[in-house]
Amino acid sequence: MTWALPAPGRCAVMGVLNVTPDSFSDGGRYLDLDAALAHAREMWARGADVIDVGGESTRPGASRVDAPTETERVLPVIRALAEEGVVLSVDTTRAAVAAAAVDAGARIINDVSGGLADPDMAKVAAAAEVPWVLMHWRGHSREMTKLAVYTDVVAEVRAELSERVDAALAAGVAEDAIVLDPGLGFAKQAEHDWALLHDLDSLLSLGFPVLVGASRKRFLGRLLADDTGEPRPPAGREHATAAVSTLAAAAGAWGVRVHEVGATLDAVAVAAAWRRG
Template sequence: MTGPSARPAPLPARLHGLDRTLVMGVVNVTPDSFSDGGRWFTPGAAVAHGLELVAQGADLLDVGGESTRPGARRVAVEDELARVLPVIEQLVAHGATVSIDTTRAVVAEAAVGRGASIVNDVSGGLADDEMYGVVARTGAVYVAMHWRGHADVMDDLDDYDDVVTDVRRELAARVAALRAAGVRDEQVVLDPGLGFAKAGSSNWPLLARLPELVADGFPVLVGASRKRFLGHLLAGPDGEPAPPLARDRATAAVSALAAAAGAWCVRVHEVAGSADAVRVAAAWQRGQSAPGPGTDDELAVDEDARTGGSTR
């Protein structure tokens, strides 16, 4: 199951057979997320924002109640539940397909109970031993991200021999553990974890060699949106990184390239640009496979017309 047309089975029928990469819009119900913390903190504001993202072209909405920005501290599980559950319930009632962004099994199970279709776990199950059991029991789609530690320590863990090889190996270990817990392969999506234990240059090889991860046979989610490595790339003459809200055009460029490389989904804060980008990538790929001038069939027709059909 590879390429942008691959779809984990439990998603709604309307998301099957689109023949393009999906777009996941971010709904942060947090006061401290790195790019938009506090803007959608109340349930009403979060729901309105989520519906706006759907109107702009989001196929999925990723609802999170705990920031995973570098250096962030954990919130109490009761606070996380109170933040996300009312938002998920209302978004589902409006017909949205919802993902819960959490590392906690209890939050994942409650969110699926309220209608979430996907569990997006940035820890890949390493933060909570009960997570895989919840995924197996509920049958939800599960995004296993490459992860080495919580936000307060992850920058110290950016140490790789070859980042692509190491990430693939560590994700393969997550897949093996998921299978051992009874999770079916068709539930699993992999995420290379851009920005997580990858503070800077380690991110670019993962994007440039994305087809290698796609070739491992699972749908791949790419979450580059507004991340630090884009800010450093777009730094001004004074060397100051571009602020998060100035990284959306670069994010859309990554979305187009990731889609062309076979990503199943891109996770973004600003949806409209990436919704256009994945459609451009799909049209580009269709153009590559369509017959063009000078193909064997057309040359044969031209030759027949010139010779009057003679075979001499």
């Protein structure tokens, strides 16, 4: 393929850069181009392996933006950072946005729909010859909560991702370009997220690199709820995020997608040492 996945000798760290006004954790903080570039450069300087740039919020209940708006948000950031040698992924479900982002310098397509939201995404990924992250997904943000119904969440997520792999391969995507993501929080309740993390080996056994995106998500907030049952706010979930990153890396995940790069780099260094024994 044209671009290979980063292989830093430990679990890779993907830093989140939301250039949106409404993302659940940091919405609006990096909508301004200068602020976005400064934050990306800070994460890159701290040691992030990839910066993941997204122009549409996928938080539960979020409304969609149109493709031109999403494109206008991500392309200036990607162009500027690519010129500086930063390794970038584009977080999008739209083929047109992905294609424009790759042309601008993105090296990975991170598709939370696993190719389901846009039937042309597989063609773009195959033609671009870049890694394509296929996340488990059942529907867009406004409807995904009601789709969180499973008899055996681990088996069903594994089977549904296997179907996405088959579709990608049939469309001409190279086998070594595929990355899988269990989709924590997407059409999942907290118990589903924990079950998937507990049995990450089931997904790893498919033979593809696995990306885990647990950073600051609702299931961690609920775990850390106060005595009244009020979930801890996103900014207070970093220690729990680092713990999940350590465990995911120790289990063999290729990468973790996080908001706080520094703590995560420490976490995956611990996991690498643990795996070496």
